[in-house]
Amino acid sequence: MKTLATLILAGLALASIALGTAGRPSAPTEFAVLFHESQEGFAARSGTKAADYWEAWGGYIGRIGQSGKLVSGSALQAPSTGWSSPSREEKTRISGYLIIRAESLEEVRTLVAGCPALKQGGGLEIRPLEVMSNNGGGL
Numbered sequence: 001m002k003t004l005a006t007l008i009l010a011g012l013a014l015a016s017i018a019l020g021t022a023g024r025p026s027a028p029t030e031f032a033v034l035f036h037e038s039q040e041g042f043a044a045r046s047g048t049k050a051a052d053y054w055e056a057w058g059g060y061i062g063r064i065g066q067s068g069k070l071v072s073g074s075a076l077q078a079p080s081t082g083w084s085s086p087s088r089e090e091k092t093r094i095s096g097y098l099i100i101r102a103e104s105l106e107e108v109r110t111l112v113a114g115c116p117a118l119k120q121g122g123g124l125e126i127r128p129l130e131v132m133s134n135n136g137g138g139l
Contacts (some may be wrong), residue, residue: 029104030071031099034125035096035098035124039091040120042079042093059101069101069107071099073096076097092122092123
């Protein structure tokens with residue numbers, strides 16, 4: 001069974017092929033795409049629904065990888081394997097992320113259309129990454 005991490009790596013390989021050495025834009029912005037899933041979404045990763053779950057995500061991430069815009073990403077393990085502050089009582093939790101290099105927020109929105117999490121009652125967020133510097137800028 002393929003994992004989301006394996007599928008992301010395959011997408012990154014496709015992105016490298018699509019970009020080559022001259023395909024990167026001169027001044028792109030990197031965006032984090034945060035995927036949110038319900039407990040049911042996390043549960044679908046194994047058991048009888050696992051093949052359909054991973055197939056949907058594999059196709060989705062593969063399509064983004066073919067665009068040449070995918071920088072990195074990973075699935076996250078279930079919330080029970082980590083820690084959240086006590087005030088975090090939400091119906092969905094972050095289940096993974098992608099870093100996408102694009103010219104605009106609208107370009108990223110177009111790339112991430114059809115997200116499998118949305119079909120399972122989850123959601124996603126898109127945020128530009130903060131540029132960090134040694135001279136006091138950034139976080």
